[in-house]
Amino acid sequence: MIKNREPLSMAESMEYLKKSEEGEAELMAFIKKFTKLEAKSAKELRQKLKDLDLIKIDDNHIVKIIDLLPQDQEELNKILIDTSLDEDETKKILETVKQYK
Numbered sequence: 001m002i003k004n005r006e007p008l009s010m011a012e013s014m015e016y017l018k019k020s021e022e023g024e025a026e027l028m029a030f031i032k033k034f035t036k037l038e039a040k041s042a043k044e045l046r047q048k049l050k051d052l053d054l055i056k057i058d059d060n061h062i063v064k065i066i067d068l069l070p071q072d073q074e075e076l077n078k079i080l081i082d083t084s085l086d087e088d089e090t091k092k093i094l095e096t097v098k099q100y101k
Contacts, residue, residue: 007059009066010035011042034067041100042066048096056083057093069097 008016010031017028037045049062057065061080070076073090085093 007063009037009042009046009063011037011039011066012046015039036069037066037100045096045100048099049093052089052092052096054085054089054092056080056085056089065093065097069101070094071097071101 014028014031014035017024017031045066046062049057049065057080061083064079065076068075068079070079071094073094076085076090076093
């Protein structure tokens with residue numbers, strides 16, 4: 001049953017799989033291959049990105065930033081194709097992401 005339609009990063013989705021009665025081990029193993037952060041760190045990063053109060057990025061963008069952890073402006077622009085950030089906004093996002101590398 002769907003209770004909430006909030007985008008989740010791969011790390012955050014692992015928490016829900018762990019709580020599952022069926023214990024989807026194969027799915028968890030697959031997600032772990034691509035997850036760079038633990039769920040707690042992903043939540044902290046999500047909150048810090050939201051606290052930047054950048055109007056141009058939404059929850060879907062934040063999830064992709066958490067999943068991919070861009071290292072430079074070029075990588076960030078590939079994630080935010082439909083959004084044009086100025087240099088200051090890009091710098092703020094990248095500095096926040098660097099704390100979690």
